[in-house]
Amino acid sequence: MNKLFSKIAFLFSGLIFLMSCERVTYQDEVVYAVTTGKSISSISIFNAKDELLHKYDYIYDSSGNVVSVDNDGVLYTYQYDDALLVSISCDDTYNSTWVLTYDENHKLDEYFVYMNGDFVIKYTFDYDGDRISCFNILNREESDIVKITMSYAWEGFNLASIGSIEFTYKDIIDNFNVPIPELQLPSYGLFLDPLFDGFSCSENLIQTSKASNLNEFEYLRNEDGDICRIDVDSGRLYYIIEYAECSEARR
DSSP states (O other), X not given: OHHHHHTOOOOOOSOOOOOOSSOOOOOTTOOBSOSSOOOEEEEEEEETTOOEEEEEEEEEOTTSOEEEEEETTEEEEEEEETTEEEEXXXXXXXXXXEEEEEOXXXXXXXXXXXXXXXXXXXXXXXXXXXXXXXXXXEETTOOGGGOEEEEEEEETTEEEEETTEEEEEEXXXXXXXXXXXXXXXXXXXXXXXXXXXXXXXSSEEEEEEESSSEEEEEEEEOTXXXXXXXXXTTTTEEEEEEEOOTTTSOO
C-alpha cells in the first residue's frame, strides 16, 4: 500500500463540462482546440516507434455525459446524480471504485478510492474562490505521517504550478470535452480513472511542463479544424484524437 501511495503525485480535478455538437461561431481573435463542437470518441497514445501504448474509447449517454471508458480492455463506468459525477466503478483486478462528494456550491470536496471494497486513499480539496488552492492525500489511517499536500498557484485562468511542477501555455482555448490522459505529465504518477487522468482546469492548452525535465507540446489539426494530434517532445510520444459524429454522441 505504501508503494501504491508513494506513486501518487497529484490528482487532476474539476468537473468535466461537455460541449454542444452544434457548430459555434467564435470571435476571430480566439483560437479553440475544437472548432466543430464534436465529442472525442477515442484517444490513442503512441511512442516514437509508432507502438500503441494506450487507447481510450469513450461512450456517452443522450445527455452527453461520459458513461463508460474502455482503457485497453479495462472498463470504467460512471454514475451521475443531478448532473454531478458521484461514483466510478472499474472491472480491473482490484475492482476499484471511486466515490466523489461535493460541497454546497457543487465544488469537489472529497474523492475516495476503494480497492476490493476496502478504503485505500482519500483526497480533500481546498479552494481560493472558485479555484483549487491545494489538495491533500491521506491513506486509510488519515494520519499526518502519510499526508501529502500539493499546492496550486494560478496566473489568471491558467495553473502556473502544482508544487514544483511548472507550466506555460499556448494561446489555444482548451475546450476538449474530456481531459487528454497524462497530457501535462506523460508517464508520471499513478493512473486514476480516465476522466481525472489529465488536467483540464486551465483555460489554455499547455505548451511546456517542467518537473524533473521539460516536456514540450505541439498540436496539429484535421481538415475540420479540430486538434487531432498532439506531439510530446518532437514525437517521443504522440496522441491521435478521433471525434464522434453528432449521431454517435449527442451533445
